[in-house]
Each structure stands twice: as C-alpha cells, then as structure tokens.
Amino acid sequence: MKPMNPQQHFLKLLKYSNELKKKNKSLKNEDPEVFDVFLDFLVRIERNLHYLEKQEYINLAKDFLDDQITADDFSYSFMAIYGGIGQKLGQMKRAESVELANFLEPSRPELGDLLARIYGSCDSFSLDPEIAMSDEKELKDCAQILLLKLQEE
C-alpha cells in the first residue's frame, strides 16, 4: 500500500476531526497525539495564509511608520488581519476545503512566530496607561521588524 503524502494525510485528519465534532467530540481529547500532528499541519497552512496577505501587513506597517494611522488603529487593524485569517482558516476547515492542502509548504516558522508576537503586543496595547502593557514605541518596533521580514521573504 502506497504511503500517504502530507496533503492526503492532512485531508484525512481534517475529515476525521470534523466527524468527531459532529458527534460533539474533540480530536484533542480523543487522540492527543494525532491532534498534535493535525495541529502542525494547520499551523503551516495558517502561516502561508498570512504570507498570502503580506501586502495587507506591509501597507499597515507603512501607514503606521509614516504616522498615517495611530498606534491604537494599528493595534486593532493588525489584530483584524491576523484574526481574520484565523477565521478564514476555520471556515475552510469546516467546509473541508481541499484547497487547504496547497498551503502546507513551506513551513515559515519565523514568520509565524513574529506575527504571533506582534499580535501579543497589539493585544496588550491600550490608550489607558493604567492597563496598557505595551506602548507606541513597542508597536513601531514591531511594524519596522514586520516590514523588514515581509520584504525579505
């Protein structure tokens, strides 16, 4: 029997995960090891979906660095792109879109890590200094690094 390629493996796990959901079960609880494999596939897909939208991120970073938008707007807008891509991925998962299998490569671990960190900084930003855990300078640094990273990719 021919071994499955990663695309086939992923689509099989996607189907299995959705079947469990329909039964109000979770792959994470039913089979944690298989879930970790499935999660790794999803992470790769997510990173490539982010990369697909790199122009959105670049425009946002440029606008912020050129003082066209405020730090508050940058934080909400970044979270909107990041979260929006997460939602898109979720919808494609539910629809068992075979197209997802096209985004398994490359892995892009650095981009994934950087975007997650910037998301954290944006999430911690607030106009209220009593609760803010990141400031405008930190967000400017994030925007600068993001721009460099995406332009070199």
Next chain:
Amino acid sequence: MQKVTIGFFTVVVALGLRFGSLRPVEPIIQSQTQIERQLQHSRSTQPYKAMEGSKSPSVSNLLKLSGGDLGKGSSPGARARNDARKAITNKPKAAKSKPGGSSFAAAWSSNPSKRSRPAAANRLAQQFQTGPAEGGNGLFGRFSARPTPDPYNPGCAGGPRSITVLSQSKSSEQNSAREITAHDGLKGILTDKSANHLTSKHGHEVGIDDPLPPNPSQKLTAYKQVRTRINNENKEKFGDILEEILEDPNTEPFPDVSMRGIKGHGYYSENYGESGFFVGIHNEGEFTGQIKKAQSVTPEQLQKLRKLKSID
C-alpha cells in the same frame, strides 16, 4: 465679729482678684468685634481689598484664635465662613510671591507639600488646587471637575462623550471588579478596566455582535477593525462567557504559562473561537490575580501554548 471681718475681707479679696483677671479680656473682645465688623464690611463691598486688608497681623492672629472654635461644633455655614477666612489669611504670602499678579487668582493656588496631611489627601488636594478657570475643582471642591475623556468612547470631534471615573479614583473600579472562580479553584479578578479592554478587543470573538461604527480615519482594507461597543450589557455578557469558560470542567488548565513573559495560570476552551479561546490570569507582577488575557487563538498560538506553555 473678728470672724465676720475676716470672712468679709476674704470675699472682697477673692472678688477683686476675679475682676482683676477679667479686665484684660474686655479690650480683646471689643477689638475682635471691631475687626470682625471691618472685615465683614470690606468683604461685602470690596472682596479683593478684604483679602489685601487681611495682611493686618491682628486680624490674622484673631482668625487663628477663632479658627478652632468655629471649625468645631458650629454650623456648616459657620465652618464654610471659617474656611474662607483661613484661605484669606493664607493668601497674602502667595500674593507677595507673585507681584503684579491677580491676588484673587493667587488665592486659588496652594502648596500642598507644605501642609501636614496624609499623602492621599495631598493627592486629592493637587487635583483640586487649580481654580475653576483652569478647570479644576478649586480649593473647596465647589466646582465641577474637568471630565476624564473615555478613551473607548471619544465622542464627536474627540470631545468627551461620557465620563467614567476620575483618573485618581480607583475605588469605583475595585467595586465593579468581578471575581470568577475557575473549575480548579483558582480565582481570577476581571477589573472594570480589563473588562473594557478585553470586551472591546475580543467581544466579537465570543459572539457579541455590537461593533462601533468604523473610525472615519480608518483606511479601507479587506480586514476591518472590530471594536465591540463598551457598555454594561456587553461587558456583562463578556464576563458571563469568561465565567462559563473558567467554570467548565472540560476547559484545559495550563497552570504555569508564560504570557508575554509574565507567569500565569491559563485556561483553554474549544467552545469559543475557530481554534479555541484562551483565558489567562497573572500570577506575578503588577496585575497578579487579574484576568489579563481573554482571546481566541489561532493554530499557531495554540501550538505554542501546548508545546512551549507560552502565549504572546
């Protein structure tokens, strides 16, 4: 007869001493009444001059003498008058330090650092020491404070649309904080400010569909900002969902998780968000015991949470 004479002599000596001791008081009462009249007259006709007239040391001394009595056990009106007098007696020094300045304006300024009162009172005084023209409360707190703009609700043209709490008033926030006990017994506090922050940023992720209209300066992009409206109803809903997540025994605890470098206790639920929802309580630092994270997670964030026990 001798006894009667001695008794009479004793009575005469005693009365003489008594009247003798009272004699110096009479002129003081007279001068006090006279000065009070002068002061009242000048205050009613020329208020600014009344303050300058208060340079008189006798008035100053007199007010010092009467201050304690008027302050205690007298009517509120008398106490207010006494407060006004105290302000008048303090004023000349301030006026001297600013020659040519308005003595009335100078009367509003004070130097709280020179007064002996608790630190909290000093802070309050600093808030109130500006005069009404400067938007402060004034010395006596009789003028309305300048409202603190609500950053989440800036209103038209950036003006304050609503007033939440004064920046130095933390008691109201503490009162409205919500304590949630997780299924593993750990307690997390959702302060009012954190509820504002988290509801605004993540309310839509848990199904609160009440977005603010887009900011006119916001650029049109494929992914639109979502700022959930901050009001009691939405905050209550958000708090209820956090409570539901934390109390659910199926929610997975992460007892030692790093949240942007700060140690905390995390909880992950699959019931909200496309790839689940994370709630984090700080275990160290400024916000110990507080719920500071409540967000949906993507596969990337979930993997980092599971493998590295970390979330950004």
